[in-house]
Amino acid sequence: MSAETETYVAEAAPAPTPAVPDAAAAEHQGLIERWAERHGVDAARRLAEAEDLADAVAKEIVPDNTVDTYAKSWRVWERFCAATGLPVRESSRGALVAFVTWMLREGQQNGTGYAPSSASTHLAAAVVGLRERGVTVSGDDQGAARAALEGLAIKLLQAGERRGRGQAVGADVEGLRTIVRSCPDTLSGDRDKALVLTGFNYASRSQDPAGLQTGDVVLRPQGLVVAVLTGKTKHSVRNAKIPYARDPEICPVLAYTAYRTRLVAEHGAQWADPSTPAFVGIDQWGHVTGGMSPDSVTRAIKRISQRAGVPIHWTGHSLRIGLASEGRKQGKDGIAIADQGGWARHSRSMLGYMQRDDGWDDNAAAGLT
Known part of the structure; x- marks a missing residue:
């Protein structure tokens, strides 16, 4: 790496903060290094600025109610991790399957289980939250958790247990x-x-x-x-x-x-x-x-x-x-x-x-x- 590139990379790399996880910062710095080597410092700077713009646009276009859902679901994931002693920033197959099982059995704050539809929403939003924090979540592991959720939901129905308020009545x-x-x-x-x-x-x-x-x-x-x-x-x-x-x-x-x-x-x-x-x-x-x-x-x-x-x-x-x-x-x-x-x-x-x-x-x- 040239001295000019090293200087630019050092200046451009974000300092890790609670809002920017180490893994995400390292990935960002790696991108900058590859761009600088491949295209030169000026092009790397412009590409980094475009990347920042893409992040800002992605944040801007997410509806407020979706942002609220992500935040609520992340808190559910944190409660699960605290209850089970699992690390917050890990997403193994076992952790995700344990998450949906816990939600259906006892996940609500009052100790009762969530409805399967709510558990499905929390699972999807928790995966988004993990990825935003630099955690790799494989499609196979997420699929295993979804399969577990669907199977357990069927077991609840077979046991005669119907959770949730059900669909709202339609106006006529x-x-x-x-x-x-x-x-x-x-x-x-x-x-x-x-x-x-x-x-x-x-x-x-x-x-x-x-x-x-x-x-x-x-x-x-x-x-x-x-x-x-x-x-x-x-x-x-x-x-x-x-x-x-x-x-x-x-x-x-x-x-x-x-x-x-x-x-x-x-x-x-x-x-x-x-x-x-x-x-x-x-x-x-x-x-x-x-x-x-x-x-x-x-x-x-x-x-x-x-x-x-x-x-x-x-x-x-x-x-x-x-x-x-x-x-x-x-x-x-x-x-x-x-x-x-x-x-x-x-x-x-x-x-x-x-x-x-x-x-x-x-x-x-x-x-x-």
Whole structure:
């Protein structure tokens, strides 16, 4: 290695810190050395800068809720390692299989086991966390842990043990009517109508209405165009078109325009500014408290359905499930449903929402005998 290269490598190599594990720092330094030898110092510097940019972009494009999941799952992995005496930064086949076994048996903070779906999420996120910390996780070892998880999940089912809350109930048209009729004639009631009716018609997640600004919802002659910018994938970031409904009582366009008109009339023209929240929080005295958060949207939908007496209370995901299942019932094209709701075409989750309600009408045994 030339003296110039040695000087550059020494200056460019990051000092190991808790945020940059030794293994990752050594790998980074090795790359710099190879680039400098192969292409020269200037090219190595530019390549290192490009590598830093790639790391920054990768961090920027990960959704906030995914970052939260990674952090929570890493804490689960740390609790497992503390409970079993295994090193945190090792990922042998045995350690990963022991991890999923521990999660199903006793992994929760209260000493009970996780549902298999939660254990699967924690396993995937823990593997990401290990790799981020410079630990090599082989595909075979991870596959062994997944096979163990699936086998143990089957054993739980055979033993009659069903864990987790299960899939949320889907919203339906009759439920929408019941909810609309239960909403009081107040700004809060108008907000609730608009939140539920528009959310159902574009298959909203809780973060979607929470992330909308006034300028993201535009009235057109045919209805509303909602710019959904909080989606997790390229499919879910979309301009969803919501047409006027045949039934004015449950029309999302009329409900949204009535809510926005009342908000401005009662609380001032500043709420018409395109940069203000489309859906606002309202306290028990009728005061506007600012924009809604995803958690407040979830709580609102549950509260709205409870007030209406919907037999099974809706959750923040009920509106999303509802568009898929009701669209399928009414013969809507699967691709049109996917585009409206921000699913990939032929999405497994969307098809799952549809198939829950197709078990009788679209049944392989129907009409055979």
